[in-house]
Amino acid sequence: MFEVKNDDFHIRSDQDEIRVDGLCRELLREFHRSLLVRGADPEEAGSLAHGADYFVRDFVVASQRRNLLDEAPGLVCRFAATWYIISTMEPTIGEISGILRGIRELYRFLRDKGLVSAAYCEKMEQECEDTAYYEKRIESFWEINGDGYPDWERECSLKGRP
16 A cells, blocks of 8 residues: 655655655546556546646646645645637546546545545535535636736636635
8 A cells, every 4th residue: 555644745856746746646546546456447537537636736736836745725626617728629527527527536536535624625525515516617718808818817826826
């Protein structure tokens, strides 16, 4: 069994980012195995793990350079309402909904392993369920005209920390 602690995921340098990416890969493999052990269909388990992987490795680690285990409310919202939309050629509510299911299950897994609190997991679950907001954000992104992007981005900004 893969054992980790919060401090293992701190990113202070490029070397740390590479190391943490590897730790996240291992953690995600364990997450995938846990889904299978709980009886998830292999295709569904793969889909959930893939969605969680995209969030963790591409957004949390590579883009935000954050510790996955630090409790930062708003992180899932910033991912789904802004980063996903501007980083995807054709963002759709169907695709982001699938990714959010994986993120929700990942936070439940982290809670069950004692790596995040139950209260934080609940907050992340709420952020994962806010698909009406994310759909509105996708639609409003496509409606941006002229110099409207800064106002759109400011509503759920990627700048700073959540």
